[in-house]
Amino acid sequence: MHELEQPGTAISADVQGEPGGAVKVTLRGRLDVQTTGYCWNLLEERLRPLHPSSMNVEAGELAFYGGIGVALVRYLSEGGMTPGATVTVRGLSEEVERLLGTFTAEDFRTYKPRPPPRTRIPEEIGQGVKTLWRDMRGQIIFIGAATAGLAGVLRHPSQLRWREVRHVFEVAGCNALPVVGLFSFLVGLIIALESAKPLAQFGAQIFIADMIAISALREAGPLVTAIMLAGRSSSAFAAELGTMKVNEELNALTTMGLDPVRFLVVQRLVAALALTPALTLYAMLMSILGGITVMRFLGFPPLMIYHQMLTQVQLSDLVIGLTKALVFGLIIGGVGCMRGLETEGGPAAVGVSTTRAVVTSIILIFLTNTIIATVQYFMS
Amino acid sequence: MSAKGEIVIEVKDLKAGYGERAILENVNFTVREGEIVVVIGRSGSGKSTLLKHLIGLYPPLGGEVRILGEDVAAARGEDRRRILRQFGVLYQSGALFGSMSVIENVRLPLEEFTDLPEIGRELVALSKLKLVGLATAAELMPAELSGGMQKRAALARAMALDPRILFLDEPSVGLDPITSSGLDDLIKELSSYFGITFFIITHELASIFAIAHRAIMLDEHRRTIIAEGPPADLRDHSTDPLVNQFFCRRSEAGSTLSQTPAP
Structure with a gap:
């Protein structure tokens, strides 16, 4: 005989083995959210080793304070702790009996936890290709719709919601000035600083000026701006549109007869196309300023730096940098909006879309940058 | 009364x-x-x-x-x-945790605040879902449920700890x-x-x-x-x-x- 009692609580379970493999369990006291767990674990511990052929549960002095206690009685009466034994439960009030009846053993048996997904390599590959294909289809459709929308703006500029373009321009562009400025300045500073030592060996420190100017105009300016905007604005576009999609706002637009691409995407694209070159120009300046700071520190007079820069830098460098910026702007706006529109499912999916927007736009930015650099190398 | x-x-x-x-x-x-x-x-x-x-x-x-x-x-x-x-609260929107399945939502308070064994938590969670008529939807994600079903699932979660x-x-x-x-x-x-x-x-x-x-x-x-x-x-x-x-x-x-x- 085991008398089990949790100190400080009012539950007791009396487990008594009887001849012929029978067991008598007497439960007394409160079966509430705190005591049930204790009672459950102890009964499990005592009953398992007994392997009884039958069990009588006396529950006349048991008070229930909710469904958790009822679940324990259900488990006992189904033989969950005494497999193979016949179980009788006595003394339950009519109400608890009724509640027991609402949750049958059948319910529990029909419930099967979802098996972990099996991963077979060919299937994985197939699924991957299918997803890739579907993604590509969606992207082509999106590019088509966005191009059509942009073309529409060119034809009827007044139809564009300029107020929203201004808003996006302000939030994504003007508010990014400090961070883009700081970052570009530091990149220019670091490039100059890192190259100062090796160039000093050849007495060629004055060429830092050329290097800074060319790298700022052709690479550092556009890339720093694009990466910043991918992290700052592409993600914001994806989150905004994703949330709208999840909240059925996009459906609302569609049923009003408004095309989400024309209504939401085009403004963002226009704003991104306008602000990326502008920010890039600013980033170029800040980057050169960073380099000049180092050169001044090394003792070069300002006029000398200025002339050295002008002898090497050509207008084409600036044109290439700004062209890149335009392409990057298109990528940042387009990818952000596309990932946002692709959002499927609940709020959690918005996070996924945001991540995908940042990753995709940064990958595309570097890919296009490489392509442009290669083409240019072979052309000149 | x-x-x-x-x-x-x-x-x-x-x-x-x-x-x-x-x-x-x-x-x-x-x-x-x-x-x-x-x-x-x-x-x-x-x-x-x-x-x-x-x-x-x-x-x-x-x-x-x-x-x-x-x-x-x-x-x-x-x-x-x-x-x-x-006390339990059922919010207007349901407020189910979107990253967990329905039964995981209901099981969460049981895992955190009771010492029920795993089978016990499973059984209690399922019986709560049965009460609101959602036992068959236990493994679905909240996003897969209709608005009314989300509400009932949220009620089951609010009731989890009795x-x-x-x-x-x-x-x-x-x-x-x-x-x-x-x-x-x-x-x-x-x-x-x-x-x-x-x-x-x-x-x-x-x-x-x-x-x-x-x-x-x-x-x-x-x-x-x-x-x-x-x-x-x-x-x-x-x-x-x-x-x-x-x-x-x-x-x-x-x-x-x-x-x-x-x-």
Whole structure:
């Protein structure tokens, strides 16, 4: 005989083995959210080793304070702790009996936890290709719709919601000035600083000026701006549109007869196309300023730096940098909006879309940058 | 069958609102164990605000709220958690955790706050889902459920720890009439079997008459309780025009929806 009692609580379970493999369990006291767990674990511990052929549960002095206690009685009466034994439960009030009846053993048996997904390599590959294909289809459709929308703006500029373009321009562009400025300045500073030592060996420190100017105009300016905007604005576009999609706002637009691409995407694209070159120009300046700071520190007079820069830098460098910026702007706006529109499912999916927007736009930015650099190398 | 149990919710001179803006003032009422109390009033009359102050999400701007004899808003640490464990809340939107399946949502409080074995948690969670008619949807994700199903799943989660008080914010919105009346039955059963107290915000007249022992009506112009009592009494005997309008589903005489009476 085991008398089990949790100190400080009012539950007791009396487990008594009887001849012929029978067991008598007497439960007394409160079966509430705190005591049930204790009672459950102890009964499990005592009953398992007994392997009884039958069990009588006396529950006349048991008070229930909710469904958790009822679940324990259900488990006992189904033989969950005494497999193979016949179980009788006595003394339950009519109400608890009724509640027991609402949750049958059948319910529990029909419930099967979802098996972990099996991963077979060919299937994985197939699924991957299918997803890739579907993604590509969606992207082509999106590019088509966005191009059509942009073309529409060119034809009827007044139809564009300029107020929203201004808003996006302000939030994504003007508010990014400090961070883009700081970052570009530091990149220019670091490039100059890192190259100062090796160039000093050849007495060629004055060429830092050329290097800074060319790298700022052709690479550092556009890339720093694009990466910043991918992290700052592409993600914001994806989150905004994703949330709208999840909240059925996009459906609302569609049923009003408004095309989400024309209504939401085009403004963002226009704003991104306008602000990326502008920010890039600013980033170029800040980057050169960073380099000049180092050169001044090394003792070069300002006029000398200025002339050295002008002898090497050509207008084409600036044109290439700004062209890149335009392409990057298109990528940042387009990818952000596309990932946002692709959002499927609940709020959690918005996070996924945001991540995908940042990753995709940064990958595309570097890919296009490489392509442009290669083409240019072979052309000149 | 008005219950005569101990007082579980006590509101004294409550001034409720956000920041400086008071939405309700001089709110006084008590709720006894096992009672089903509904809060009614037009949109914007402060029903959800009152609820948020009762469950301790916002501290009162004045006065006092006691749940099971204790001040939730002032309690800290382990004390606060102990009080919070004794009531469940069903939010208007359901507020299921989107990254977990339905049964994981219900199991979460059981995992955190009880020492039930795994099979026990599974069984309890499933029995709660069965109560709200969602046992077959246990493995689905919230995003895969309809609005009404999400609401019922959220109710199962609110009930997971067998709370003594259940706060329900518009539980029948988005439910079909059959499920909705099933929910009414469930509320009545839980209240009579286990003495669970219900504090319900609802607009559903049929449900109010079916389940409520008492109704509390709020008004945005007078910014306090304007009527309190058994719903049938309010309907038949109240002289307040607003109360009559509410129970008779009448709009204000001769006015359009946008016009509101002078305060």
